Each structure stands twice: as structure tokens, then as C-alpha cells.
Amino acid sequence: MQVYILGGFLGSGKTSLLMRLATMFSERKAKVAILVNESGEIGVDGATLKAQGYDAMELPSGCICCSLSGTLQTALKNIKNDIDPDVIVIEPTGLALPHKVKELVHFACIEEEKCVIIGVCDIQRFRDLIKKKEEFFTRQMQGSDFILINKSDVAQPGEIEDATEWLKQRFPDKPIIPVSVKEGTNLEKAYELIQ
16 A cells, blocks of 8 residues: 655645646546545545545545644544555645654554655745744655645746755655646656555
């Protein structure tokens, strides 16, 4: 069972990416389960995902890497036992630290090497984010296996290059891919990094 954790600040495009990944895995004939931690964000809820045919579970308000850690572990064990999916996609709240979520996934008896963190960076708010929340943003991205710079379709000239350079200085070992999740642009490069 493979687990994908989507990490990124509020509004970065995690929910849109979750829907793209769920569709891609379904087209590959994989059984997909989705775990969403809304925490007050406007997004796709568990009922909507179920209506679209996905096995989905929505965790209550709170952050799955801190106040809901026990709830997350229980949910993962239940999904593993009841659904036995090929893939689980986890969308934590935009205030979560994905590497902490990965630790909890590992504690729930899922092998660490079967857990991938996809960092999602919003190019529209990138400059403001690193200006006001640089330490938090850096901590969010640090555990990522690769980072997507999302919303490339609305980027101003030079923004993608500036963000890529900033990210490469801090995370030289991580692939960094500019994408538009909304339009599907360049997602095939991200899919190549996904087993």
C-alpha cells in the first residue's frame, strides 16, 4: 500500500491535486482511498469525494499532525483493514507539517519507504509567504520528496524562476516542477515521480 501526503500552505492547490491524483490512480486501475483533514478550509469534503466514487474519510476539525494524531492512526488502520486500498492520498490542513504526518503514518504500521510527501507551493503567494512565514513554509517543504510550484498558468514573468532558485538553494536534492494543477500543465513530470 502506497501513501501520498500533500503538503502546502492554505490555498496552494492541494485539493485540486488530490482530485487529479485520485483520477490518475483510478485510471491505472488502482484502488484509492482518500483521507481529508479540512480544518475549516473550503475544499472538497468526504461526502463529495464519496459521491464521485472514491473511498473517502474526513477527519474532524483540528490538525492531524498534532491534536488529531491518534485519530489519524486509527483512521489509517481502519482504512487498511476495511478497504485495503492500493493507494491512500492524505490531504492534511494547510497548517500541518507533512513530515510529522509521515511519522504518524509510519507509526500506523505503514512502511516509511511507501510514504511519499508532495510539497505544493503557490506561486501567486510565494513572495508574501516567504516574507511573512518563511520558517514555517521551509518546515512544510523540508520533508517533501519533490515540490510542485503550482499555478504556473497565472505566474508573472520571472516568478517561476525566482521561486525555483529560492527552493533549490534550500532543497538542492529535491526535484522542483512548475505545474498548473488546474489546467493539468506539466503534471506528467510529477506523475513520473509517482510509482
